[in-house]
Amino acid sequence: MSSWLTNRWYVAGWDSEIDSAPLARTICGVPMLFYRKLDRTPVAMRDACPHRLLPLSMGLREGDSIRCKYHGLKIGPDGRAEEMPLRTEAVNRSICVPTYPVAERHRFVWIWIGNAALADPALIPDLWPCSAPGWTFDGGTYHVACDYRLMIDNLMDLTHETYVHAGSIGQPEILDAPIETRVEGDEVHVSRWMPGIDAPPFWRTALKQPGPVDRWQICRFLLPSAVMIDVGVAPVEAGATPDRHDQGARGMVIDFMTPESETSHHYFWGMARNFDVNDAGFTARMKRQQGGVFAEDKVILEAQQRSIETNPGLRLSAYRIDEGGVRARQLIARALRAEEMAA
Structure with missing residues (x-):
């Protein structure tokens, strides 16, 4: 059994990444081809010609269709053959390429890799700050050669900022602040409130004023692999609280980890x-x-x-700071068991 859920929406790419030219990207172990039709609707299909299995991402766009660059088999956006290599030959409509449901929301193109009948766009994780009035959003993509759950562990435990990000957002006060962890349904929340401290370089620039601040970090994990981190600082005199903190400079770090393989993933950040x-x-x-x-x-x-790979006899340990990542992994494991039983 794989380490990822299948009947869920995953980020396939930024809205700006997927264009008219074919884009190849492996999602949850499946090689995929993405492109946009002339009306800009995104298309997702398996990246393999049903004839000799050459990647269709190497092919030629013709209207809304794609022609294999090896022998010229033409495939429509529905995955069905439209023209045979020998143009005098009748089209065999039983020749097809698997296609996948896609949707656009929150600046991302999403793909459903499981049972297409269950692909309800209402199930797309609610990354609300990406689309809310009064907010602006941008980011990028990294290919990361590690299990996607290691990135979830990292994002749900911000203690590492003190050492890994010492020159930007890290500071010793992070190690002194108490951590509150709770599970609410299919979500995990980790909160840290740091009152009356000096702001680190990034947040001092964002706030644009001197003096002590109240700083917060509130991590929220959502299935299948999203982490939203409510972060910011406010001048102490502004009276910000853990429940109400729009007085200063507030941001929402958006992270979505889309598995590629058991030891690699696509990291969409912003x-x-x-x-x-x-x-x-x-x-x-x-x-x-x-x-x-x-x-x-x-x-x-x-x-x-x-x-991890060179120390197969050793296992990861979990300390108090790791509770958020541990709880997130438990939710993933529970959902995987439920999905397996349903199948």
């Missing part, structure tokens, strides 16, 4: 924010800086994956 929303230059600079922060995580997690 930040939505409700301050300076019309400053395109600041958005670009923040994206570049955030990309640098997550690149530091990539180095750590890929090294961790290699160490």
Whole structure:
């Protein structure tokens, strides 16, 4: 059994990544081809010609269809053959390529890799800050050579920021703040409140004023593999609280980990924010800086994956700081068991 759920929506790519040109990307062990039709509707199908299995992503776009670059078999956006290699030969409509349900929401193109009859767009994780009025959102993508659950562990335990991200968002006070972890249905929440501290470099720039601040980090895991992190700082005199904190500079870190294989995944990251929303230059600079922060995580997690593989007799340990990641893994495992029983 794989480590990921199948009857769920996963991010296939940013809305800007998937265009008219074929894009190849392996999702949950399945090689996929993505492109947009002339009306800009996204298409997802298995990336293998049913004739000689050449990747269709190497093919040629013709209208809304794609022609295999080996022998010229033409496949429509519904996955059905439209033209045979010998054009005098009658089209065999039984020749087909598996296609997959897709949807667009929150700046992402989503794909459903399980039973297509269950692909309800209402089940797409609610990444609300990506689309909410008064917020702006942008980000990027990394291919990370590690189990997608290691990234979930990382995002649900921000203690590592003190050491991994010391030059940007990390600070010693993170280690001193108490952590509250709770499970609510199919979600895990980890909260950390840091009152009356000095802001780290990134947040001092965002706040644009000196003085002590109240800082918060509220991590929220959603099945199958999303993590939203409510982060920010507010001047102490603003009176922010763990339940009400829009007074200063507030952002929502958006993370979606789409499995590629058991030891690799596509990491879609970004930040939505409700301050300076019309400053395109600041958005670009923040994206570049955030990309640098997550690149530091990539180095750590890929090294961790290699160490796991070279130490097969050892197992990961869990301490108090790991409770959020442990609870998230438990939710994934429980959902996998339910999915297996239903199948």
